């Protein structure tokens with residue numbers, strides 16, 4: 001039998017993963033894995049527990065994008081390069097959704113048992129890594145600001161409600177975006193740099209592939225409310241990339257400066273301060289895929 005170290009965040013999503021633990025162990029055990037479950041007590045604990053994964057063949061993470069982010073960061077810090085299985089149990093589960101891993105735990109376990117592995121890029125932002133998205137500005141820190149109980153009960157709807165609550169605070173931020181080819185100075189409402197294709201449930205980069213060696217920057221320029229509304233409708237249809245109020249760049253490296261003290265967000269967790277040096281990392285991750 002092979003050995004799997006299963007890290008689960010009991011507070012991800014609607015907090016029901018613990019009720020499915022027996023089913024998960026049963027399924028994985030029948031598929032040839034001895035499972036060591038580890039219940040994280042806090043974010044710090046994710047970094048502490050990773051040492052127990054050394055003598056395992058694979059690491060499985062159950063949580064949302066934030067938990068996946070911390071598990072990957074902790075593995076890289078520990079020099080651990082083992083295949084990662086994902087059992088989505090978060091609220092948005094953007095990266096799992098991008099991979100085509102659904103919320104049904106038996107299906108997620110089946111994907112691990114089948115053993116199909118794919119290598120993926122990682123984004124690096126200053127000294128941290130992200131698997132799905134780095135962002136700043138309007139709406140991008142919704143998942144950090146939201147009350148965990150509201151998120152647990154309302155799921156993704158809570159993100160949208162919190163987003164609507166932020167609308168009166170709409171204000172542009174002056175940024176300088178530097179790539180190898182150009183420098184753009186612009187007042188923007190938000191930017192997202194995606195490795196995967198969606199953030200907060202929105203398919204912002206419909207054509208993104210997370211193993212092409214590139215990151216996709218999508219920024220919304222300052223515009224009037226009518227233009228913003230039209231843009232929102234286009235975003236829902238995935239037709240926004242050519243809009244005149246969108247900056248869309250596909251690059252290996254970005255430097256982003258902002259004189260204002262704006263919070264950044266990586267995979268739904270608090271990110272580093274400006275200036276930001278963002279690039280496709282040389283480090284890759286190997287993930288079980290459908």
Ligand SMILES: Nc1ncnc2c1ncn2[C@@H]1O[C@H](COP(=O)(O)OP(=O)(O)OP(=O)(O)O)[C@@H](O)[C@H]1O
Pocket residue numbers: 009010011012013014040041042043063064065066067068089090091092093094143151267268269
């Ligand atoms: N015991 C714990 N272990 C790890 N993280 C915890 C714990 N309790 C609360 N958290 C919080 O859970 C957050 C991570 O949640 P995660 O991203 O996995 O789920 P989610 O936010 O519901 O899903 P998504 O990011 O996909 O919308 C972290 O920001 C962390 O602060």
